[in-house]
Amino acid sequence: MILLGALSLVFLSCASDSDADDTRVHIVTSVSPITSILEQIAGDRVALKGVVPEGVNSHTYEPAPSVVRLISDADLIVLNGLQLEDQLLRLAEANRSQHTVVLLLGEEALRPDQWVFDFSFPETDGKPNPHLWTDPILALSYARTITRELVALDPANTTYFTANLDAFRVRIEALDRAIVEAVATIPEGQRRLLTYHDSWPYFAHRYGFEVIGAVQPSDFSDPSPREVAGLIRQVSEADIPAVFGSEVFPSDVLETIADESGAIFISELRDDDLPGEQGDSDHSYFGLMVANMRLMIPALGGNAQAFDGFDVSSIFDGESTAEYSLHLGLPNENLHDSYVQVGGIADWIR
Numbered sequence: 001m002i003l004l005g006a007l008s009l010v011f012l013s014c015a016s017d018s019d020a021d022d023t024r025v026h027i028v029t030s031v032s033p034i035t036s037i038l039e040q041i042a043g044d045r046v047a048l049k050g051v052v053p054e055g056v057n058s059h060t061y062e063p064a065p066s067v068v069r070l071i072s073d074a075d076l077i078v079l080n081g082l083q084l085e086d087q088l089l090r091l092a093e094a095n096r097s098q099h100t101v102v103l104l105l106g107e108e109a110l111r112p113d114q115w116v117f118d119f120s121f122p123e124t125d126g127k128p129n130p131h132l133w134t135d136p137i138l139a140l141s142y143a144r145t146i147t148r149e150l151v152a153l154d155p156a157n158t159t160y161f162t163a164n165l166d167a168f169r170v171r172i173e174a175l176d177r178a179i180v181e182a183v184a185t186i187p188e189g190q191r192r193l194l195t196y197h198d199s200w201p202y203f204a205h206r207y208g209f210e211v212i213g214a215v216q217p218s219d220f221s222d223p224s225p226r227e228v229a230g231l232i233r234q235v236s237e238a239d240i241p242a243v244f245g246s247e248v249f250p251s252d253v254l255e256t257i258a259d260e261s262g263a264i265f266i267s268e269l270r271d272d273d274l275p276g277e278q279g280d281s282d283h284s285y286f287g288l289m290v291a292n293m294r295l296m297i298p299a300l301g302g303n304a305q306a307f308d309g310f311d312v313s314s315i316f317d318g319e320s321t322a323e324y325s326l327h328l329g330l331p332n333e334n335l336h337d338s339y340v341q342v343g344g345i346a347d348w349i350r
């Protein structure tokens, strides 16, 4: 016991010393898309740590004890908000120092009357669908809020931050044009999304898709054979071209439903898990969106040529010093918890 205590004290004091030597603004973020958007604007001028490991269920993420020290050292804590990171927000409120700003990007991007409530995020629960970043224009809104706060905290780097925001805006506008162009190649009646994890309503609203439903059960059990048969019939009758699973939430049942109903099954849409590994050029917000479009658009009968040669690498000059949390490799059942309500089968097809 004594030895362990001494060892961890040594470790903690080493870590604190190296952080204290870093005079840059210290920022803690939650999920990787937000870490990446922040990194695009802040580049190498801040010390940035994303704490939600990629590949885990961000909705039920419980911060590790080590996150407390990061929070108490942070000058700025940037969360998606809209109740996505409830536990992290509580930890931040309890452990931040007095000067620390907690930024909730979702609350700044949309007025309450613009929030989406749906099958998985019913209004009766009071938690809106928090996945705003699947709409690139809302991601640009996140970047503007972030830039405003960075300039306030570190005015000496104002020119650098605002130049990065300009470059980010230009790239977002290119992404938006490419999505519009690619969506136009999908036959009109097929611009419909049936997903497992319900993260696309804001994207759907901007680009003219109908979200038919989300499948994810609240307790992560499989539907009964009778329910599966019912789902298969409805997917067949509605002539849904493809169903989309999520990288973070693998589902054999969804694959069965797709196979039996003749729909294409796409298993790896990404909600908050960036492609590749930290340091790869596609490990970015742009990489995330383009990877999703290259899966989604062809599966619905369109073509994704608009994304040929699209630059997904980071827009800022210099080496990234952001730290993304590593996926700890826990078995899926430990990562899954109940938070969403599955739409009743009758609710499926509107």
Ligand SMILES: [Zn+2]
Binding pocket: 058, 059, 131, 197, 199, 271
């Ligand atoms: Zn999600």
